[in-house]
Amino acid sequence: MFRNYLITALRNIKRFRTYSFVNLFGLSAGMAAVLLIFTFISHETGFDRFHENYNRIYRIGVFIDMAGDHSVNAPITGGHEPGVLAETVPQIEAVTVVELVESITIKHNGDHFHKNKLLFVDNTFFDIFSFPVVKGNPEDPFTGPGNVIITRDMAYKMFGTTDVIGKTINVNETDFTVSSVAENVPVQSHLDFDLLISFESLPDKDQHFNNRGFSFYSYFMLNEGADHEEALEQSKAFLKEYYEKFTKELGIYVTPFFQPLSDVYLRSEHLEFNPERTGRISNIYVFSLLALFILVIAIVNYVNLATARAETRSKEVAVRKISGANRKDLFRQFISESMITILIALVISVSVAELLIPSFGSIVNRHLTLHYAGTGMWLFFAAIIIIVGFAAGSSPALYLSRFRPARILSGTSGSGKVKGKLLKVSIVVFQFSIAVFLITSIIVIQNQVRYMQNKSPGFSRDNIVAFHNLSREIRGSYEAIKNELETHSFVTNVAASGGVPGRHAPVQTSYPEGGNPEEAIMIIEINVQDNYFEIFDIPILEGRGFSDSDRPEIILNQEAVRALGLEDPLGKEIYVVRSKGEVVGVTADYHYHSLHEPIKPIAHTRFYPQINFISVALTPGDTGEKLEMLRETLSSIDPFYDFTYFFMDEGLRELYDEEERNGKLIGYATLLSIIISLLGIYALTSFTIIRRTKEIGIRKAMGATEGSILFMLYKDLGQWVLLASIIGWGFAWLAMEGWLDGFAYTAGLKPWMFVVSGAAAIVIALATVTGLAVRATRANPVDALRYE
Numbered sequence: 001m002f003r004n005y006l007i008t009a010l011r012n013i014k015r016f017r018t019y020s021f022v023n024l025f026g027l028s029a030g031m032a033a034v035l036l037i038f039t040f041i042s043h044e045t046g047f048d049r050f051h052e053n054y055n056r057i058y059r060i061g062v063f064i065d066m067a068g069d070h071s072v073n074a075p076i077t078g079g080h081e082p083g084v085l086a087e088t089v090p091q092i093e094a095v096t097v098v099e100l101v102e103s104i105t106i107k108h109n110g111d112h113f114h115k116n117k118l119l120f121v122d123n124t125f126f127d128i129f130s131f132p133v134v135k136g137n138p139e140d141p142f143t144g145p146g147n148v149i150i151t152r153d154m155a156y157k158m159f160g161t162t163d164v165i166g167k168t169i170n171v172n173e174t175d176f177t178v179s180s181v182a183e184n185v186p187v188q189s190h191l192d193f194d195l196l197i198s199f200e201s202l203p204d205k206d207q208h209f210n211n212r213g214f215s216f217y218s219y220f221m222l223n224e225g226a227d228h229e230e231a232l233e234q235s236k237a238f239l240k241e242y243y244e245k246f247t248k249e250l251g252i253y254v255t256p257f258f259q260p261l262s263d264v265y266l267r268s269e270h271l272e273f274n275p276e277r278t279g280r281i282s283n284i285y286v287f288s289l290l291a292l293f294i295l296v297i298a299i300v301n302y303v304n305l306a307t308a309r310a311e312t313r314s315k316e317v318a319v320r321k322i323s324g325a326n327r328k329d330l331f332r333q334f335i336s337e338s339m340i341t342i343l344i345a346l347v348i349s350v351s352v353a354e355l356l357i358p359s360f361g362s363i364v365n366r367h368l369t370l371h372y373a374g375t376g377m378w379l380f381f382a383a384i385i386i387i388v389g390f391a392a393g394s395s396p397a398l399y400l401s402r403f404r405p406a407r408i409l410s411g412t413s414g415s416g417k418v419k420g421k422l423l424k425v426s427i428v429v430f431q432f433s434i435a436v437f438l439i440t441s442i443i444v445i446q447n448q449v450r451y452m453q454n455k456s457p458g459f460s461r462d463n464i465v466a467f468h469n470l471s472r473e474i475r476g477s478y479e480a481i482k483n484e485l486e487t488h489s490f491v492t493n494v495a496a497s498g499g500v501p502g503r504h505a506p507v508q509t510s511y512p513e514g515g516n517p518e519e520a521i522m523i524i525e526i527n528v529q530d531n532y533f534e535i536f537d538i539p540i541l542e543g544r545g546f547s548d549s550d551r552p553e554i555i556l557n558q559e560a561v562r563a564l565g566l567e568d569p570l571g572k573e574i575y576v577v578r579s580k581g582e583v584v585g586v587t588a589d590y591h592y593h594s595l596h597e598p599i600k601p602i603a604h605t606r607f608y609p610q611i612n613f614i615s616v617a618l619t620p621g622d623t624g625e626k627l628e629m630l631r632e633t634l635s636s637i638d639p640f641y642d643f644t645y646f647f648m649d650e651g652l653r654e655l656y657d658e659e660e661r662n663g664k665l666i667g668y669a670t671l672l673s674i675i676i677s678l679l680g681i682y683a684l685t686s687f688t689i690i691r692r693t694k695e696i697g698i699r700k701a702m703g704a705t706e707g708s709i710l711f712m713l714y715k716d717l718g719q720w721v722l723l724a725s726i727i728g729w730g731f732a733w734l735a736m737e738g739w740l741d742g743f744a745y746t747a748g749l750k751p752w753m754f755v756v757s758g759a760a761a762i763v764i765a766l767a768t769v770t771g772l773a774v775r776a777t778r779a780n781p782v783d784a785l786r787y788e
Helices: 002-015 017-045 081-088 152-159 205-212 228-250 281-308 310-322 327-364 375-401 405-409 421-454 472-476 478-485 558-564 623-637 648-691 693-701 706-740 751-777 781-785
Strands: 057-066 070-074 092-108 111-121 133-135 147-151 168-171 174-182 195-198 217-222 253-260 464-467 491-497 507-512 521-527 540-543 553-557 573-576 579-587 602-605 613-618 645-647
Touching (some): 017 281, 017 327, 017 648, 057 228, 081 217, 092 152, 111 152, 147 152, 147 168, 152 174, 228 253, 281 375, 281 421, 327 648, 421 751, 464 623, 464 648, 472 478, 472 623, 478 491, 478 623, 507 558, 521 558, 553 573, 558 579, 558 602, 573 602, 613 623, 645 648, 648 751, 693 706, 706 751
Parallel strands (some): 111 195, 147 174, 521 602, 553 579
Antiparallel strands (some): 057 070, 057 217, 092 111, 092 168, 092 217, 168 174, 464 613, 464 645, 491 613, 507 521, 507 573, 540 579, 573 579
């Protein structure tokens, strides 16, 4: 019996090639898109779950509240308090403190290895985290101070083997002995490192903790069987009391919070100073919704097409019924055929997903692979085959099995009322509502991204290259480098600074002399050298730039003046943390960070010569040749410097990479949704024309023109698409208003965005059915009325 169903299904696929292609394309494309999206979702939600005790591990964070509505919400702590916490809360099994140092240069036998990630950690690090030790003592990987643990890749890069125990490497001008080799850090880890050094190896661990302040990431693991709620409450109460002893007198109020390890990657986008790139739980919600939209559209479209085509198989059903087939047999046949078609679509969808997964991974900036070993994918496949197979097979079986064979074979079964039309119209309206929603959303997103990229940040960003990850030799020879660079005719300016716009800068407390420290504000401190304001073309509105005076000087931006409440700022003394300086100038406001945030108070200082960036302004053109000459200048000072740079305009565009990537993904999803929705329009139009064949024939016999009949068909379609547009517009307005709330500066929602999306939907829909409609109006009415 099944063999007969299989042969019949394959024959029908071959006989109705156009229908089969449309059906298989819509379903397989939809399922391929869903597979890709859920591969991304599975990757994002699987972070840090490889740790054996991940469900008992928490990260400590603090909400630092200050006067003037300024605050910091970050997963940072000091170095001392976690250890004291472990001694106070009995349900805590272990704690560890981590400090990240990026772009470390390692030296070995005259070779230099750049851009390595170093973590300073406690000896308890491996008690909490499950990073396997492949060489060395797993119970005591450090074995003592003065030792370093490197990863497998690092061992191969430096030595070509993992048999490196006892070998010496130089890290930051200090020699360390390799005591262990750890397995490479999994991709799904929010912590990443190439080497680990114990805090015990520092000359003075306590002094290091005191100097670095809130610069550490701290974790603790609860005992197995611990009452998590009780332990967290005790920990919060202790830390709150602990911080009050040191910060209350400064007007700083610290409230601790704790993140489960499995939440750290996805639920930290609202936090500052994350140690690594984080994901966004909002992306998971958006992409899950996209996957659901696409899957539902593809499934209902498939069912709709199967039902629309049922009329063409009425004679086949009549012959089967005359031959003795009952309703159950018809159900088996249609459901089997449907499942076979879906199985073919699944094979196609998996093949397409495998082909597209590298490109999809590059769009979302992730390394993704399809995993077939887990049960989730196979359950998904089985559910699709069973649910869709029954839905698509039972609908035409129910529809056709009601007719009497005599009426079918006489050609009169197609007359009568158009039953089920309301359901089919509702399905198409639903599909196109999603398409209009997505079209509108992508227009808003792209408009906002362009607005952010093109809006003036308040400073010059063109033709400026910034060098970073500077070596000790280059920092110490800045004046000589500056003088040498200025001899090049294509260099128009050179400046050094602790930070540049778009990059991280320390946030400090600030208040006027004679003011109340408890009313201090949060302020961004940028340590700058000569020419910083000139190279970025930041105007000084009041006062002057820095002088050569030994007296500490400060230049504020306008927002800092407002936040500090300084009516006449020039000559006033203010504190930045515990350092005091005189305000000698006020600059115009500019966006140091992205447009996600409002302009923040900024203090430009010269308390000490901190040089993290060297910025060079170039004349336009011949970038490659100029960079090579700049490389030669820097290499003359430090031959081993890893030439690391970025152009300011490109660096600022990177601040909106996430929105740009999401816009691309939603754009592709929109295109796919439109294509599948058009198949739904095609199906409904086919169904309508089949059911109205005799009506069209009568109208033509009574003298109706082809144009009037075409208008009648277009009118029906137009009203459905208009209704879908109204529904899609409403949801798009609500969703995009919420999305734009995440930006301090927006391009807003404009009426033209909705007009364009609606017009696009109507034009695309009409273009899709024009061929069917024209063919129907040109049909000979005699063919439609020969049985009347």
